[in-house]
Amino acid sequence: MENKTIILTGGGTAGHVSLNQAIIPELEKLGFRVEYIGSKEGIENELIRDSYPEITYHAISSGKLRRYFSMKNFTDPFRVGAGLTQALNIIRKVKPVAIFSKGGFVSVPVAMAGRLAGVPVIIHESDVTPGLANKLAIPFADHIFTVFKETMSHVPKEKSTCTGSVIRSELLDGSAASGRELCHFDNTHKVLMIMGGSQGSALINDAVRENLDTLTKQFNIIHLCGKGNIDERLEGHEQYCQFEYVTHELSHLLHLTDLVVSRAGSNSIFEFLALKKPMLLIPLSKQKSRGDQILNANLFEAQGFAHVLEEEQVNAKSFMAAIERLVAEEEQLIQAMTEAEPPKTAYEMAKLVAAHAK
Numbered sequence: 408m409e410n411k412t413i414i415l416t417g418g419g420t421a422g423h424v425s426l427n428q429a430i431i432p433e434l435e436k437l438g439f440r441v442e443y444i445g446s447k448e449g450i451e452n453e454l455i456r457d458s459y460p461e462i463t464y465h466a467i468s469s470g471k472l473r474r475y476f477s478m479k480n481f482t483d484p485f486r487v488g489a490g491l492t493q494a495l496n497i498i499r500k501v502k503p504v505a506i507f508s509k510g511g512f513v514s515v516p517v518a519m520a521g522r523l524a525g526v527p528v529i530i531h532e533s534d535v536t537p538g539l540a541n542k543l544a545i546p547f548a549d550h551i552f553t554v555f556k557e558t559m560s561h562v563p564k565e566k567s568t569c570t571g572s573v574i575r576s577e578l579l580d581g582s583a584a585s586g587r588e589l590c591h592f593d594n595t596h597k598v599l600m601i602m603g604g605s606q607g608s609a610l611i612n613d614a615v616r617e618n619l620d621t622l623t624k625q626f627n628i629i630h631l632c633g634k635g636n637i638d639e640r641l642e643g644h645e646q647y648c649q650f651e652y653v654t655h656e657l658s659h660l661l662h663l664t665d666l667v668v669s670r671a672g673s674n675s676i677f678e679f680l681a682l683k684k685p686m687l688l689i690p691l692s693k694q695k696s697r698g699d700q701i702l703n704a705n706l707f708e709a710q711g712f713a714h715v716l717e718e719e720q721v722n723a724k725s726f727m728a729a730i731e732r733l734v735a736e737e738e739q740l741i742q743a744m745t746e747a748e749p750p751k752t753a754y755e756m757a758k759l760v761a762a763h764a765k
């Protein structure tokens with residue numbers, strides 16, 4: 408008999424894809440086939456096809472839930488409508504036993520179609536407050552998993568469980584030596600990793616590059632700067648290694664890293680926590696988002712895992728002062744992280760998802 412199929416969905420940014428990447432092999436170990444519904448243009452298309460070329464990827468039309476004015480706001484409802492019809496056709500053909508949604512705008516029509524077709528829909532929310540896409544999809548969901556316990560007051564309690572974070576197991580298995588080979592650092596300075604979320608952050612990129620001479624007196628720097636953000640003038644710098652976006656190299660680079668400066672996307676910060684990397688978080692401001700990263704960052708700071716510098720406060724002086732403080736309190740931060748609840752494995756998460764299949 409053919410294996411039962413679970414459809415995964417989620418996209419737009421890597422934060423809406425990485426958990427799916429983590430649980431695909433684990434669902435397969437549990438005997439499920441996995442298919443993916445994403446958009447044509449989103450990062451999920453590249454990430455899923457790249458890491459799992461063998462699974463069927465269905466690209467559907469998808470709108471974008473914008474917080475700003477755009478002419479596309481008038482045409483997107485039609486694309487979402489088309490996406491719903493496409494998702495429904497796929498679901499009726501594939502007959503999945505469950506749909507697991509990691510959020511992002513492409514997931515909304517998939518969750519709606521799942522409900523219409525009578526397939527259990529399971530949603531995962533990794534930030535403190537649900538994103539707009541998940542807010543729209545929650546009424547169609549049978550179950551919601553959250554990472555933060557604080558999220559339980561923002562979702563229907565009777566159909567929600569807080570599971571804590573899940574980490575891609577490959578991230579735990581890196582080697583500092585391989586990381587060093589990738590970066591060619593040949594001194595014993597501490598290594599500072601800069602990550603502006605999956606897309607890079609112009610604000611953080613500028614702060615690092617403006618302070619590069621001072622920073623490199625103390626650190627070797629790994630800079631994950633986002634697509635299109637490489638600074639050609641700094642190529643070949645002995646203590647500064649920039650990448651647009653890394654995939655399998657990330658585990659090695661993280662094992663080489665001592666300290667991190669980062670946006671406060673949920674997946675990233677829980678990865679740093681799992682690997683006990685003291686972090687300076689510069690959350691995306693309320694001008695540019697619903698403020699979810701500010702809440703994520705503040706909760707991490709309150710637990711002693713991170714320091715926070717607000718985006719509006721970033722300048723050359725405050726940035727360097729914050730890094731000095733991070734170095735000074737490195738041991739305390741590591742100690743607090745050592746006492747934190749360990750993350751779930753992807754296999755444990757896959758089993759929780761599987762338990763909701765029909």
Ligand SMILES: CC(=O)N[C@H]1[C@@H](OP(=O)(O)OP(=O)(O)OC[C@H]2O[C@@H](n3ccc(=O)[nH]c3=O)[C@H](O)[C@@H]2O)O[C@H](CO)[C@@H](O)[C@@H]1O
Pocket residue numbers: 420421422423425533534602603604605606631651652653654657671672673674675676678691696699700
């Ligand atoms: C601008 C935006 O909408 N940001 C949101 C998005 O962030 P974003 O997509 O940046 O999400 P996260 O920080 O949660 O996750 C990024 C993921 O990309 C990985 N990574 C990053 C860089 C790299 O070179 N290689 C790599 O693999 C990280 O290890 C991590 O697993 O989703 C998060 C989770 O819902 C939210 O908290 C963020 O507010």
